[in-house]
Amino acid sequence: MSAVQISDVIKRYGAFEVVHGISLAIQPEEFVVLVGPSGCGKSTTLRMVAGLEDISEGTISIGGREVNKIAPKDRDVAMVFQNYALYPHLSVAENIAFGLRVRGERREVISQAVSEAAQILGLTDYLSRKPADLSGGQRQRVAMGRAIVRKPKVFLFDEPLSNLDAKLRTYMRAEIKQLHRRMKATSIYVTHDQVEAMTLADRIVIMNFGNIEQVGSPMEVFLEPANTFVAGFIGSPPMNLLDAYIAKRGGAVRAVLAGQSGQSLAVPDAFASAATDGQPIKLGIRPEIMSVRTDSAPDVLECAIELVEPLGAEALLHGKAGGQSFIAKEETLYSNHQLNSVSRLGVDSTRIHIFDAATGRTLKTEV
Amino acid sequence: MSAVQISDVIKRYGAFEVVHGISLAIQPEEFVVLVGPSGCGKSTTLRMVAGLEDISEGTISIGGREVNKIAPKDRDVAMVFQNYALYPHLSVAENIAFGLRVRGERREVISQAVSEAAQILGLTDYLSRKPADLSGGQRQRVAMGRAIVRKPKVFLFDEPLSNLDAKLRTYMRAEIKQLHRRMKATSIYVTHDQVEAMTLADRIVIMNFGNIEQVGSPMEVFLEPANTFVAGFIGSPPMNLLDAYIAKRGGAVRAVLAGQSGQSLAVPDAFASAATDGQPIKLGIRPEIMSVRTDSAPDVLECAIELVEPLGAEALLHGKAGGQSFIAKEETLYSNHQLNSVSRLGVDSTRIHIFDAATGRTLKTEV
Amino acid sequence: QETTKITDDPLELTIHFHFRDKYVYSEKWPVEQKAAELTNVHVRNVASLATTSSRDAFNLLIASGNLPDIVGGDASGGLKEDFIRYGLEGAFIPLDDLIEEHAPHLKAFFDGHPEIRRAISGPDGNIYFIPYVPDGKFSRGWFIRQDWLDKLGLKQPETPEEVHEVLKAFRDKDPNGNGVKDEVPYFAREEVDAVRLINLWDARVSGSERYGDFAVYDGQLRHPWAEENYKTGIAHVAQWYKEGLIDKEIFTRGARSREYLLGNNLGGMTHDWFASTSTYNDALSGKIEGFALRPMLPPKTVSGQRFEDARRLQVQPAGWAISATNEHPVETIKYFDFWFSEQGRILSNYGVEGLTYEMVDGKPQFKKEILGNKDPVNAQLWAVGAQIPRGYWQTYDYERQWTNKIALQGISMYEQCNCLKQEFLGVSLNTEEKAVYDRYWPSLLTYMTEMQQTWVLGAQDINATWDVYKKRLAELGYDKVIAMMQSAYDRQYGAAR
Amino acid sequence: MKQKFRDALRTHAEDLQRDWQLYLLLAPMIIWFALFLYKPMYGLLIAFKDFSIFRGIERSPWVGFAHFEVLFQNDMFIRAFWNTITISGLGLIFAFPVPIILALMFNEVQNAVARRWAQTIVYLPHFISVVIVAGIVINFLSPSTGVVNLLLTRLGFEPIYFLMKPEWFRPVFVSSSVWKEAGFESIVYLAAIAGVSPTLYESARVDGASRWQMMWRITLPCILPTIIIMLIIRIGNLVEVGFEYIILLYRPPTYETSDVVSTFIYRTGLQGTQYDLATAAGLFNAVIAFVLVYSANRISRKVSSTSLW
Amino acid sequence: MSSFNLYSRGDRIFGWANAILLGLFVLSTLYPFIYIISASLSSGAAVTAGRVTLWPVDMTLAAYDRVLSDRMFWIAYGNTFIYTFGGTLMSLAIMIPGAYALSRKRLRGRTFFNLAIAFTLWFNAGMIPFFLNMRDLGLLDSRFGIIIGFAANAFNVILLRNFFEAVPKSFEEAAKMDGASEFQLLWKVFIPLSKPAIVTVALFCIVSRWNGYFWAMVLLRGEEKIPLQVYLKRVIVDLNSNDEFASSLLTAQYSFETVTSAIMVASIIPVLIIYPYAQRYFTKGILLGGVKE
Ligand SMILES: Nc1ncnc2c1ncn2[C@@H]1O[C@H](COP(=O)(O)OP(=O)(O)OP(=O)(O)O)[C@@H](O)[C@H]1O
Ligand SMILES: Nc1ncnc2c1ncn2[C@@H]1O[C@H](COP(=O)(O)OP(=O)(O)OP(=O)(O)O)[C@@H](O)[C@H]1O
Numbered sequence A, B: 001m002s003a004v005q006i007s008d009v010i011k012r013y014g015a016f017e018v019v020h021g022i023s024l025a026i027q028p029e030e031f032v033v034l035v036g037p038s039g040c041g042k043s044t045t046l047r048m049v050a051g052l053e054d055i056s057e058g059t060i061s062i063g064g065r066e067v068n069k070i071a072p073k074d075r076d077v078a079m080v081f082q083n084y085a086l087y088p089h090l091s092v093a094e095n096i097a098f099g100l101r102v103r104g105e106r107r108e109v110i111s112q113a114v115s116e117a118a119q120i121l122g123l124t125d126y127l128s129r130k131p132a133d134l135s136g137g138q139r140q141r142v143a144m145g146r147a148i149v150r151k152p153k154v155f156l157f158d159e160p161l162s163n164l165d166a167k168l169r170t171y172m173r174a175e176i177k178q179l180h181r182r183m184k185a186t187s188i189y190v191t192h193d194q195v196e197a198m199t200l201a202d203r204i205v206i207m208n209f210g211n212i213e214q215v216g217s218p219m220e221v222f223l224e225p226a227n228t229f230v231a232g233f234i235g236s237p238p239m240n241l242l243d244a245y246i247a248k249r250g251g252a253v254r255a256v257l258a259g260q261s262g263q264s265l266a267v268p269d270a271f272a273s274a275a276t277d278g279q280p281i282k283l284g285i286r287p288e289i290m291s292v293r294t295d296s297a298p299d300v301l302e303c304a305i306e307l308v309e310p311l312g313a314e315a316l317l318h319g320k321a322g323g324q325s326f327i328a329k330e331e332t333l334y335s336n337h338q339l340n341s342v343s344r345l346g347v348d349s350t351r352i353h354i355f356d357a358a359t360g361r362t363l364k365t366e367v
Numbered sequence C: 001q002e003t004t005k006i007t008d009d010p011l012e013l014t015i016h017f018h019f020r021d022k023y024v025y026s027e028k029w030p031v032e033q034k035a036a037e038l039t040n041v042h043v044r045n046v047a048s049l050a051t052t053s054s055r056d057a058f059n060l061l062i063a064s065g066n067l068p069d070i071v072g073g074d075a076s077g078g079l080k081e082d083f084i085r086y087g088l089e090g091a092f093i094p095l096d097d098l099i100e101e102h103a104p105h106l107k108a109f110f111d112g113h114p115e116i117r118r119a120i121s122g123p124d125g126n127i128y129f130i131p132y133v134p135d136g137k138f139s140r141g142w143f144i145r146q147d148w149l150d151k152l153g154l155k156q157p158e159t160p161e162e163v164h165e166v167l168k169a170f171r172d173k174d175p176n177g178n179g180v181k182d183e184v185p186y187f188a189r190e191e192v193d194a195v196r197l198i199n200l201w202d203a204r205v206s207g208s209e210r211y212g213d214f215a216v217y218d219g220q221l222r223h224p225w226a227e228e229n230y231k232t233g234i235a236h237v238a239q240w241y242k243e244g245l246i247d248k249e250i251f252t253r254g255a256r257s258r259e260y261l262l263g264n265n266l267g268g269m270t271h272d273w274f275a276s277t278s279t280y281n282d283a284l285s286g287k288i289e290g291f292a293l294r295p296m297l298p299p300k301t302v303s304g305q306r307f308e309d310a311r312r313l314q315v316q317p318a319g320w321a322i323s324a325t326n327e328h329p330v331e332t333i334k335y336f337d338f339w340f341s342e343q344g345r346i347l348s349n350y351g352v353e354g355l356t357y358e359m360v361d362g363k364p365q366f367k368k369e370i371l372g373n374k375d376p377v378n379a380q381l382w383a384v385g386a387q388i389p390r391g392y393w394q395t396y397d398y399e400r401q402w403t404n405k406i407a408l409q410g411i412s413m414y415e416q417c418n419c420l421k422q423e424f425l426g427v428s429l430n431t432e433e434k435a436v437y438d439r440y441w442p443s444l445l446t447y448m449t450e451m452q453q454t455w456v457l458g459a460q461d462i463n464a465t466w467d468v469y470k471k472r473l474a475e476l477g478y479d480k481v482i483a484m485m486q487s488a489y490d491r492q493y494g495a496a497r
Numbered sequence D: 001m002k003q004k005f006r007d008a009l010r011t012h013a014e015d016l017q018r019d020w021q022l023y024l025l026l027a028p029m030i031i032w033f034a035l036f037l038y039k040p041m042y043g044l045l046i047a048f049k050d051f052s053i054f055r056g057i058e059r060s061p062w063v064g065f066a067h068f069e070v071l072f073q074n075d076m077f078i079r080a081f082w083n084t085i086t087i088s089g090l091g092l093i094f095a096f097p098v099p100i101i102l103a104l105m106f107n108e109v110q111n112a113v114a115r116r117w118a119q120t121i122v123y124l125p126h127f128i129s130v131v132i133v134a135g136i137v138i139n140f141l142s143p144s145t146g147v148v149n150l151l152l153t154r155l156g157f158e159p160i161y162f163l164m165k166p167e168w169f170r171p172v173f174v175s176s177s178v179w180k181e182a183g184f185e186s187i188v189y190l191a192a193i194a195g196v197s198p199t200l201y202e203s204a205r206v207d208g209a210s211r212w213q214m215m216w217r218i219t220l221p222c223i224l225p226t227i228i229i230m231l232i233i234r235i236g237n238l239v240e241v242g243f244e245y246i247i248l249l250y251r252p253p254t255y256e257t258s259d260v261v262s263t264f265i266y267r268t269g270l271q272g273t274q275y276d277l278a279t280a281a282g283l284f285n286a287v288i289a290f291v292l293v294y295s296a297n298r299i300s301r302k303v304s305s306t307s308l309w
Numbered sequence E: 001m002s003s004f005n006l007y008s009r010g011d012r013i014f015g016w017a018n019a020i021l022l023g024l025f026v027l028s029t030l031y032p033f034i035y036i037i038s039a040s041l042s043s044g045a046a047v048t049a050g051r052v053t054l055w056p057v058d059m060t061l062a063a064y065d066r067v068l069s070d071r072m073f074w075i076a077y078g079n080t081f082i083y084t085f086g087g088t089l090m091s092l093a094i095m096i097p098g099a100y101a102l103s104r105k106r107l108r109g110r111t112f113f114n115l116a117i118a119f120t121l122w123f124n125a126g127m128i129p130f131f132l133n134m135r136d137l138g139l140l141d142s143r144f145g146i147i148i149g150f151a152a153n154a155f156n157v158i159l160l161r162n163f164f165e166a167v168p169k170s171f172e173e174a175a176k177m178d179g180a181s182e183f184q185l186l187w188k189v190f191i192p193l194s195k196p197a198i199v200t201v202a203l204f205c206i207v208s209r210w211n212g213y214f215w216a217m218v219l220l221r222g223e224e225k226i227p228l229q230v231y232l233k234r235v236i237v238d239l240n241s242n243d244e245f246a247s248s249l250l251t252a253q254y255s256f257e258t259v260t261s262a263i264m265v266a267s268i269i270p271v272l273i274i275y276p277y278a279q280r281y282f283t284k285g286i287l288l289g290g291v292k293e
């Protein structure tokens, strides 16, 4: 029995359909991350699970019980909001206690639960402060405290870290991960940040325009993107997707860049079988498999570098090959290359991806 | 003659001093980024340059002219605000034209300038919209349009990208960089995001608690941090700073981790000379110089990995060595290591940093 | 001794009685306690003490539909029409039969004063309320600064021309001797008196003490402000106003102008209440050397007669009535009758023996403490429940006792002159007449008032606009109103004529 | 079709069930409005009846539109009506902007302490009864002793008997009303101004705007929605001018410009206690007010997308 | 605003011009207040003679003596406090929950109720029907009638509603998830969050209650129930009618004007005390502009 079962769920606002019949089974104790661009329906889906939005069609079950008509408070779920929704007039302790208090729990039970939660989250010293006197990370933790104090079956998170700065975000996501390890509660986490998705998820659900594009473990979706959308969404900087076509010459299958240059790369076997000669494709090259060290790479692209962004240990090279823009990522810590003057980049062509240009689907056949 | 000269500037709010006498000379056409944690006085400094705050002591000159008593509008500067400060009741075109309009420019001049700016920023199709009908990135561009249309001597940016999501931020910062190339105007840019600082700056100014900690090119501050603060601030994930002490045995100088384990790393010559035996230090190890491939590394740390965060092409390893937490960064695209079970990490000890534990200053001597 | 007890067992009657915008009936009044002791009828007030408008209090009582046994008091605009109107609608019972059978004193009074009976009768000829019947004829008269006259060597003016001369002298010759031309030759507190000078040209200000009332000219009802001599009068008054003989601010200075102008030794001549105006002689004697404000006879008019237009109402549109829901109409009328008996009259006029008055030679005489108190005697009497507008018959003697000598002299001077104009006592309108009245009259009165002041102030010239004025009156329904009033008048007073 | 209807009914029932607590919270207020504002509206029937206060509403006979005819055939009423419109129209033109201007001016005061004091003071006249205000006005404008006229004579002008000149009534009335109420009314705008983001001003300063320009180009447009709402409310009151203050100030010679519907009714009502006529006039007013507000609201919604409901 | 000296010349001139103009306006509004205080402290004769223009003339406390020694004044003062605070509490108790319910977009019938309430801004039945209604409800001559009869008004409801609408949605949702009922949500979340609006509305209620007299006069019977403003009215009537004979030039140190002024001063004082507290909240604002944008 899955912890949360979403079956053919459709959501309409008036005549406008924003979720087009998605299905998803979430296992107990699983940490599932919904990821996708803004407006793709992540929050809407989460909110339907929470009971904050009506379900237009389909069913959602929690712990085997259909909850379509059940009020949020009776679903045994807790939610952490993007803006934390902390009550400014209540202290940290009161904020955490709020859920128990309105349910009329006894005083001792509440204070016991609050101090436990505070302990877990390291908030013990701040219990009497007001939210306004807390830092962003502390606020975030209070919001989590409000959720965990109720010990719900399912945790819901709606972009809980997006109001934090990068440093704190890195830190808090590790905390969330550890918290999940400890509490072992089923969690659904919404974000549009793919780094968060990758680092937190047991399984990632990639959504786009109200549909699920792919479901899989972080490495699965990174290594085997089902389509150009997923390929472009997972990974940072994103996979370069270049217009190209298939050229089959005897046994050799190569992907030729569109345009004048006629440069080409060898196509790995997993893709080659499904490709037909002359088929227009999207050639997917991750920035990481491009390298200025042309010696070790089997294939090489002629290119012009337009902008170099140093990031410290690595640098991003913005360039053009055959008239098409791409980004390459290069470790720079030890190297002394003059990155601006590079004109050839090695590509590990065993790691490239081939997608059908028309449908965007991967040409990979199961291996 | 420098474009902007800040000399011994102090800022007090009442009796509370928030900027403690900083000096900085900014060259014409230079792009300087002020970076530092929240509340360190970046915005205050920028606002003093803009003329939005009084200068308590010291002087600021723009283009050789002291501006301490000069109204913002007469300083020939333009500013882009974090929340864009777009006038909600004006269209995009009117927003961009505002600065010219209030200065009583002629109609033709204005419309010429607006359409030029719109062209540069790709806003031509949106000129008649209201800010409320724009996406975040578009609003950001309008804010920039407002600045560039006036062709000021100095551009000031106060965290202009922090309201955008990660993807858009990456994109816009490349745009800003290109814009700067094109306009060649002196720019001062405030951010607390070190990636932005690294990618945009000609020179980075790192501030902390109202003081300047270090000024230098991005690679300088990355490779040669002047103190633990800079070391911890620049680079993502940040440099690990472990408590250790110096052990000089004959010619060999090693940094020994505090605590029971007694593990040690060789100290590079540049630091060795300034170090005294037994001196407590902070041992700085960037995540990038730690590696599971222990073969190629001269030094090795025994450790326990507690959490692995896969990021796709690489993974972050959260671990402990001699009881002290650290983060290591590992490329994972080609490797099949079982990262969880790693117990030894190689460290490129030629790249480590040594800081005095008491002052936090680097022990590096000029080489 | 004839018993005054109306019932053997004490009877309590409820009353709504709100008057002078602030007082209500009170069981605590000594007069009321005395009356209760004598009649065994106890009257308990239900009127609101909170309301500061007797008119509102009355209307709201009616609106509440919950009438006590007795409804009475006064209100702005008078309650006569209300008593009659709601009497006709059934709220108050007609009193004629009850009076006939149970109220000998009332019967005697009405028999002796048929004009009053007619004046308060409804259009159906019935009496619906017992009125407050004032006594005494003269209310106001002319006053002039005799000391100024003496100083300037003038005598009291006898003709319009002489009045003109005197006022001009007051204006020009610095009678107050302060070297500044700040004298205000003629002034008045109230709007009626502001144009009182038109009397000098035989025009009338009002047909009664009520402001802007109709007047009877040889049995013909007309409005004085539509008469030719009104035109002449106003034209002259406007001229005098222009010459600065009349207070520039006569229409705006308001109720305390007398206090101000006399107190600061500025005012020369006025037309005002005898009693209160005379008191200024005492009040200012120490302050202004030789101050002498004296009553004078009305000057002769251009046609050579002498008349006074202002007089006391013979009957006030106030009093009390019996509600239809009253279960003791007989006892109530007997109670009303009590106040018209000898004992009742003394009680209602002088208060309680030993408290406010003593019997001297069989006549009530106010005690010294009362006469010497700094509060006016009438105010003291109100406080004990005497001289309040219940249905009672006033006797002028009460006032004579505390009116100062100067006023009394003035009044007797006017008595001798016998130049008082007849009063229009008002008519009771039936439904159709009332509809005509309501529809046209307020606008007519507004317009006439508006024009009166406009002319006096010189904003328009009356000679130039008189025809327009007459025409406009006709448009506003003047003729209809007059015709209606005439027929009502004929019905009500026809028998008497 | 039937199914659809049943579905609709079901969702209705579900909504009711889901939100029963909200309805419970709403109930007291709705009951209050029904009981204290809507129930008495039954009394508007008076306008169509020959109303006798004693007989009550039910038992008074119907007269149809007779009272309205009486009103419209009376050119005194027509005059009063136009005077009402003119006076409140002038109020709209002159008195409406003053609180806005005041609020804008307060906003420009830098010293917080001075500003708070000034605000408190400006707010005081609201608490002074109209009787006293009228007294002060009369006192001030008196042709012999009034300060204004003393000033005029000192400057070599003829003194003016303001309260007796029809052409002066409206200026006097409107300006003294402003004097009394503008401060209190500015509260609303001050609050709206407080909601404008300060960075807009900083940005404008850097862009080169003067304070004057900022006031015009930023503050004012930003509080425009509030202004419009207040304007709509005000437009609804265009046919209302309270009689209390007018009665204290007007004199027969100025009736020409000062007599308004409420004073007309006051006089008519007082003389004849003609509640039916007064109600008819009130109903007429209300209908006009409603039409005005409704149109203003619509126009505003179209033009500025701000509206009251 | 700390960059005071960084204004250009034009801006500084503007600032001064603004300050001067505003100062003039402030002085002109301050004047009647000063006048009233001075009048209340002057002799009746001086006021009547128009000799009081700015400062008290013939300084005397007679008027205050007359007012403060009247038992009725204190009763009326007490009543005003009862009506003001009772009435304001009642108003808030009725309008806050109602406005809250109306601010929830999902509420069925919301548009209808909103319109019905806005309608009453311009349309009311008039005095007599209202009075008859109060009679039918048995609320004549009752303190409760005064308190309940004027408890709500459309303007304040709209104001509160708009403020509630502007409260971020996630507060409501978070509390819902936590299991709060609507009542708890209102009491524990919305009311604390909406303090500025509530204080503003409370002030409006207090002010109108404090100043209101007409209906108290019409609806109340007993003297022991009247509020201060009615008392003031009565004193005005009282002093006016006594005037007829007593020429106050000599007899009394106080007069009509001085006594009414004294009462008015006494009645303004509590407002002066409350207002600065309330003013702090205005900065947070009436979200009147937030209507359907
Ligand atoms: N109340 C609503 N009425 C109409 N459309 C809505 C409503 N709420 C959301 N939508 C629309 O539904 C779509 C999905 O919205 P949703 O909030 O689920 O997106 P999201 O994936 O969470 O995006 P984000 O990352 O920006 O939060 C969007 O197109 C949005 O405009
Ligand atoms: N008006 C003010 N009055 C008093 N202190 C202030 C004021 N403005 C700023 N400060 C204080 O000055 C210090 C520096 O503020 P500043 O805004 O310059 O920080 P910052 O570096 O820009 O931070 P952030 O990244 O959060 O914008 C902070 O401690 C802040 O609290």
Ligand SMILES: [Mg+2]
Binding pocket: A042, A043, A044
């Ligand atoms: Mg979302």
Ligand SMILES: [Mg+2]
Binding pocket: B042, B043, B044, B158
């Ligand atoms: Mg800042």
